[in-house]
Amino acid sequence: MSGLNIKEMTKREGPLCEGHRMCPGCGAPTAVRQAFMGIDDPIVVVGATGCMEVSSTVYPYSAWRVPFMHVAFENAGAAISGIESAHKALRGRGMFRENIKFVAFGGDGGTYDIGLQALSGALERGHDITYICYNNQGYMNTGAQRSGATPKSASATTSPAGLKLPGKLQRPKNLTEIAEAHDIPYVAQTTLHNPMDVITKVKRAVETKGPAFVNILVPCPLFWKIDPADQAQVCKLAVDSRFWPVYEVADGEYKLSYEPKKHVPVEDFLKSQGRYAHLFKRDAVRTDLIESAQRDVDAQWEKLKMRIQSSQR
Amino acid sequence: MSGSGLLKCWQDVPPGTVTFGATSREVETGLWRSMRPVLDAAKCVSCLKCWLQCPDASITTDSDARVTGIDFFFCKGCGVCAKVCPAGAISMCPESDFLSAPAEASRGASPGKAGELFGA
Numbered sequence: 486m487s488g489l490n491i492k493e494m495t496k497r498e499g500p501l502c503e504g505h506r507m508c509p510g511c512g513a514p515t516a517v518r519q520a521f522m523g524i525d526d527p528i529v530v531v532g533a534t535g536c537m538e539v540s541s542t543v544y545p546y547s548a549w550r551v552p553f554m555h556v557a558f559e560n561a562g563a564a565i566s567g568i569e570s571a572h573k574a575l576r577g578r579g580m581f582r583e584n585i586k587f588v589a590f591g592g593d594g595g596t597y598d599i600g601l602q603a604l605s606g607a608l609e610r611g612h613d614i615t616y617i618c619y620n621n622q623g624y625m626n627t628g629a630q631r632s633g634a635t636p637k638s639a640s641a642t643t644s645p646a647g648l649k650l651p652g653k654l655q656r657p658k659n660l661t662e663i664a665e666a667h668d669i670p671y672v673a674q675t676t677l678h679n680p681m682d683v684i685t686k687v688k689r690a691v692e693t694k695g696p697a698f699v700n701i702l703v704p705c706p707l708f709w710k711i712d713p714a715d716q717a718q719v720c721k722l723a724v725d726s727r728f729w730p731v732y733e734v735a736d737g738e739y740k741l742s743y744e745p746k747k748h749v750p751v752e753d754f755l756k757s758q759g760r761y762a763h764l765f766k767r768d769a770v771r772t773d774l775i776e777s778a779q780r781d782v783d784a785q786w787e788k789l790k791m792r793i794q795s796s797q798r
Numbered sequence: 799m800s801g802s803g804l805l806k807c808w809q810d811v812p813p814g815t816v817t818f819g820a821t822s823r824e825v826e827t828g829l830w831r832s833m834r835p836v837l838d839a840a841k842c843v844s845c846l847k848c849w850l851q852c853p854d855a856s857i858t859t860d861s862d863a864r865v866t867g868i869d870f871f872f873c874k875g876c877g878v879c880a881k882v883c884p885a886g887a888i889s890m891c892p893e894s895d896f897l898s899a900p901a902e903a904s905r906g907a908s909p910g911k912a913g914e915l916f917g918a
């Protein structure tokens with residue numbers, strides 16, 4: 486891979502500039518900044534409704550240095566498909582020469598749930614696009630409601646932990662696996678544990694011909710109830726505990742990007758965040774739910790390992 | 799908008815486009831800060847970890863990609879840079895210790911076109 490020199494990157498102005506109104510320490514703008522650091526081609530960005538879009542385009546200001554289009558919550562996949570197709574048609578008529586790249590991003594609400602159909606269509610039709618899900622595991626812009634990405638036992642405002650219920654009852658869906666099932670040229674999962682992992686994966690996604698999907702786990706300090714300073718540390722725990730494996734699938738070949746050396750129990754990841762505080766009450770530790778979280782993590786890891794092994798056969 | 803105030807077809811709808819980019823550089827998000835990152839240049843090894851991780855692109859660098867400081871016009875004081883610094887070169891101090899320091903002292907490059915556009 487060429488051009489991944491961090492020193493050179495500091496000389497370029499990133500597509501997302503200062504003055505956006507994301508909360509202090511939010512993981513989403515870190516992810517979006519890093520995502521574009523390795524890309525040299527001109528880009529057009531589409532953003533689904535959500536914190537990132539709302540806070541980067543507070544009228545009449547824009548935090549974007551590149552063409553940016555806000556579309557509805559549910560249709561980022563369709564909008565980026567249309568823009569890519571229009572560009573292809575106009576290029577065919579000689580109206581464009583540049584090699585423009587098309588990137589859409591949406592939150593987990595806009596991607597796992599409400600925009601899933603539009604995303605699936607875009608991947609199936611084979612557009613030359615990259616879709617990035619910045620996944621803070623809930624509907625943050627409207628006040629931390631649970632989504633299809635919210636982990637089991639997390640307390641969200643529509644799955645609150647209280648006397649009757651211990652937070653969300655269901656497991657999250659595995660959207661990265663759903664994207665893999667579309668048999669597209671590039672799928673990856675990453676988080677903010679290591680900037681180079683985000684930078685290289687998004688660069689690869691954007692440079693891949695055809696549809697690519699990248700799922701980036703990002704903390705929302707308000708919902709996760711963490712110190713805003715801790716975004717990188719909490720993401721490291723997510724990776725080390727295997728709660729969030731980081732890997733990529735390029736042309737059907739699976740590759741683990743990082744394998745934790747020592748065993749970190751998922752309990753350490755859960756304990757680091759206030760959204761799981763109800764599992765750790767002094768006289769009522771929910772060992773059953775902590776163990777169940779560990780079982781889910783182990784099963785997910787084994788399943789991933791199997792996919793990796795069978796792809797390399 | 800048309801005189802009657804009634805929009806008859808979609809062509810009547812005024813375009814909702816912001817035509818100049820990077821206009822949010824007019825917005826002083828540094829006013830949100832309650833803690834201030836203070837850089838000890840003697841300790842900094844210019845690894846750029848803080849630059850890579852700052853959610854607000856507020857770490858400033860020179861033409862040799864060395865970290866020169868923090869743009870307090872935008873820095874929200876989240877403390878992420880101090881946490882990722884392997885050299886302990888950034889410490890977080892209460893903003894109230896700096897009340898006399900002008901906020902715009904280290905403001906970065908030109909603010910973009912928003913000023914001209916909106917008379918700010």
Ligand SMILES: Cc1ncc(C[n+]2csc(CCOP(=O)(O)OP(=O)(O)O)c2C)c(N)n1
Binds near residue numbers: 558
């Ligand atoms: C069709 C529709 N339903 C509901 C909303 C209200 N809404 C705006 S942002 C948002 C939450 C977005 O969640 P997510 O996609 O996860 O992004 P986040 O805010 O977490 O970054 C909701 C529910 C909307 N804009 N459109």
Ligand code: SF4
Binds near residue numbers: 507510625704705706
């Ligand atoms: S509510 Fe959460 S996701 Fe939204 S800007 Fe604030 S920290 Fe980021």
Ligand code: SF4
Binds near residue numbers: 852856878
């Ligand atoms: S405190 Fe936060 S916003 Fe300020 S420079 Fe450090 S990382 Fe950036």
Ligand code: SF4
Binds near residue numbers: 841843882884886
């Ligand atoms: S992380 Fe620390 S050592 Fe590295 S460039 Fe920033 S201030 Fe310097």
Ligand SMILES: [Mg+2]
Binds near residue numbers: 625
């Ligand atoms: Mg979300």
